[in-house]
Amino acid sequence: MNHKLGERINREIRRRAFAQSDRQQQERQNLRGVEHTLNALHEVTGLARPELKTIADEAMLSFNLRNEKFFSIKNQILIASSSCSCAIFLGWLLFMI
Numbered sequence: 314m315n316h317k318l319g320e321r322i323n324r325e326i327r328r329r330a331f332a333q334s335d336r337q338q339q340e341r342q343n344l345r346g347v348e349h350t351l352n353a354l355h356e357v358t359g360l361a362r363p364e365l366k367t368i369a370d371e372a373m374l375s376f377n378l379r380n381e382k383f384f385s386i387k388n389q390i391l392i393a394s395s396s397c398s399c400a401i402f403l404g405w406l407l408f409m410i
Contacts, residue, residue, distance in 0.1 A: 347373075363402050370395045 351365045358365075374391045 361402070363398055367395050367398045367402070370398070 347369055351362065351369060354360065354365055355362060370391055374388065374395070
């Protein structure tokens with residue numbers, strides 16, 4: 314293999330690896346921020362964690378829909394899990410009344 318080509322390939326591998334690492338670190342920071350926000354909202358509003366989690370899932374989904382196709386498997390799973398969570402929570406509330 315040509316020496317210059319090998320160097321270019323190695324640089325590209327390093328660039329992609331660091332980019333992937335940065336994306337993963339940003340995602341972890343975002344998730345930690347969401348958890349802190351949910352904890353604070355639970356303390357302030359008194360809303361149940363499942364309800365707050367459903368709200369957070371719906372909010373994240375609304376931002377994801379702008380960047381991804383609506384009918385992706387990931388979005389279908391988020392929509393289904395959010396809907397089920399809401400139904401379970403409402404059923405639980407009705408049962409407790």
